[in-house]
Amino acid sequence: MNSRLDPRRWLHYLLAPLDGPLTLLILILVGYAAVVMVSASPERLGTLALNTAVAFSVMWIAAKTPPSRMMSAALPLYAIGVLLLIAVALFGDVSKGARRWLNIGVTRIQPSELLKIAMPLTLAWYFQSREGMLRARDFFIAAGLLLLPVGLIAKQPDLGTSILVAASGFYVLFFAGLTWRLILPVAVVGIVGIGAIVAMGDTICQPGVDWPGLREYQKHRVCTLLDPTSDPLGKGFHIIQSTIAIGSGGVFGKGWGKGTQTHLDFLPERHTDFIFAVLTEEFGLAGALFLVVVYILLIFRGLFIAAGAPTLFSRLLAGALTLIFFTYAFVNMGMVSGILPVVGVPLPFVSYGGTALVTLCLGVGMLMSIQRHRRRVGT
Template identity: 60%
Template sequence: MTLDKPSLTDRVKRAFAAFDLPLMVIMLLLLAIGLVALYSASIDVPSRVASQLRNIGLAFLLMWLLASLPTQKLMRIAVPLYAFGIALLIAVFVIGVTKNGARRWINVGVVIQPSEIMKIAMPLLLAWYFQKREGGVRWYDYVVAMVLLLIPVGLIAKQPDLGTAILVAAAGLYVIYLAGLSWKLILPVFLAGVIAIGSLLAFESRICQPDVTWVGLHDYQKHRICTFLDPTSDPLGKGFHTIQAVIAIGSGGVTGKGWLKGTQAHLEFIPEKHTDFIFAVFAEEFGLMGESVLLLLYFSLVVRGLMIAAGGATQFGRLLAGAISMIFFTYSFVNMGMVSGILPVVGVPLPFMSYGGTALVTLGVGVGILMSVAREKRLMQS
C-alpha cells in the first residue's frame, strides 16, 4: 500500500496553521512600515536594516513556536519563568553591566536585559494565579497578586529603569483588573493620580527648583518630569529630545515631506531617531496621513487581540490575551505620547518599528501567545 505524500501547499498550510491571519497581516504591515522608517533614520548606518531583519527573523521563529504551543504548556512555564526572571533581576545588582549610570544588563556570553523577561513572565504568572482560583477569587488574592507584581517592578525601578518598570506594572495591573478587581478600589487610585498630576502642573515652578528633593525619585527622573512640564527650561539638555521631536512632527504637515526628505532626522536634530524617536522620523516624512494609517494599524492590533481574548477557551487564555493586547496599547500610547510631548520621555520603543532585538523578540513572543489562545479556540470548535 502506497501513501501519497502531502503536496508542498499542504505542508506549508500545516506549518502555518497556528497563525492567526488578521494578526499576521497587521504585524507584517507594521514591520514593513518600520523598515521603511528605519532605513531613512539609519541612512548613514545601512547595516542597521540588515540587523533588524535578523531580529525580525528571530521574532518570527519564537512567534511560530509559541503559536504552536498549547496554552496548558504556557501555564506550566509561568512559575519557573517568573522565578528565573526574579533571580536574574537580583543578579543584575551583583554582576550586572553598567551603562550610562544604569545597571540593567548581564553578560552571559551575550548581553541580555533580564527586565524584558518580566514583560511576558508577569502576565503569565498572574493569569496562571487567577486561573487556579477561578470561581473563588477572594479579596486577599488581589493583595497576593499585587505583591507578586511589586517585587519585579521594584527591582527594575531600582536599576533604575522607569520605562520598563511602568510596562511591567501595566502588564500585571491589566491581568488583575481583567480578573475582576472592583472599580471601588480602582477609582481612588485614579483620583489620586489626577490630583498628583494637577499638583505637578499647579506647583511646577516651585517643586522643580534645583534645591528641592523629590522623595523616592532620582535626580534625573525629577529633571525628566520637570523638563516634560516645561521643555524650554533645558532646551539643549533634557528638553532637546522633546522640542526637536515636536518640531519634526509639526513640520511634516498633512502629507509629509516625503521619504528620505526629513530634515530634522537627516540633519541629526532628532536623538535616538532609530529607536525611541522613530515615530518623529516617520511623522515628518509621511505627515498626518501616514500617522493616521499607523494609528489605525495599532488600533486594529489591539482590537484583534481583545477579540481573541474575548473568545479564549479558558480564563487563563482570556486574561493573558487581554493583558498582552493592552500591553501593545501601552507601548504605542506611551511612545507616541512622549515623542509628541504629552508624556515624559521614559525610553519605551514603538512596537514593531523601533530598532532593537530584545524588544522586538518580546513583542513577537506576545503575538505568538495571542495566536496560541486563538488556535486553542479554533481546535475546540473543530
C-alpha cells in the same frame, strides 16, 4: 511525488499555527518600519531583517505551543526572572548610571525583558488556580507578586520597563475583576498628584529641591516635560526637536527621505525611541493616522481573541497581552509628542531593537496560540 516533499504540505505546516488577521497586521507594521528605517538609518536595515526573522521564528514557535503548556511554564519563568533581577542588583553591569544588564559570560542579558511576558503569564495562572474561589486577599497576593519585580526593575533604575511590567500585571488584575473601589482611590491620588506637579512646577523644579522616591534625572525628565525650553540644549533637546519634526510634517509630510530634522541630525534616537517623529515628519498626519489605525485593528483583534478564549487563563493572558501593545504605542507616541516624559519605551513593531521586537512577537504568538486552541475546542 513524495508527500514529505510536497511544497503545499510544507506551506500548510508553516501557515497553520498563524492567525491570518494578526499576521497581516504585523507584516504591515514591520513593512512600515522597514520603509521608515531606510530613511532614518539605512545602515541598520540588514540587522533589522535579521531581528525580524528571529522574532517571527519566536512568534511561530509560540503559536505552536498550547496554552496549557504556557500555563505550566508561568511560575518557573517568574521565579527565574525574579532571581535574575536579584542577580542584576548584586552583580549586574553598570552602564550610563543604570544597573540593568547581567553578564553571563558569552553575552549580556537584560532580565527585565523576561518579566514583560512572565508577569501576565504568572498572574493569569494564579487567577486560573483560584477560579470560583476568588476573595479580596487573592488580589492583594497578586499585587504582591506584581510589585516585587516592578520594584526591582525600578531600582535599577529602568522606569520605562517597570511601567510596562506594572501595566501588564494591572491589566490581568483588572480583567480578573479588581473592584473599582480599589482602582478609583489610586486614580484620584494620581490625578491630584499630577495636577499638583503642573501647578507647582516652577517651584518644585528649582535646583536643590529633592523629589522623594525619584532620582535626579527622573525629576529632570518631568520638569523638562513641563517646560522643555528650560534646558533647550540639554534635557529638553529631545522633546523640542521631536515636536518640531512632528509639527513640520503637516498633513501629508515632507516626503520619504526628505525630513530635515532627521537628515540634518537634529533628531536624536531617530531609529529607536523617536522613530515616530521621523515617520510623522516625512509622511505627515496621514502617515501617523494610518499607523494608529493599524494599531487599533491589532488591539481589536487581540480583544476579540480574548473574548472568545475558552479558559480564564487564556482570557486574562490574551487581554493583558493586547493592552500591552496599546501601552507601548500610547507611551511612545505620548513621549515623542511631548505629552508624556521620555521613559525609553519603543514604538511597537516599528522601533529598531531586537529584544523588544522578539518580546512583542512572542506576545503575538501567544495570542495566535490562544485563537488556534479556541478553534480546536470548538470543533
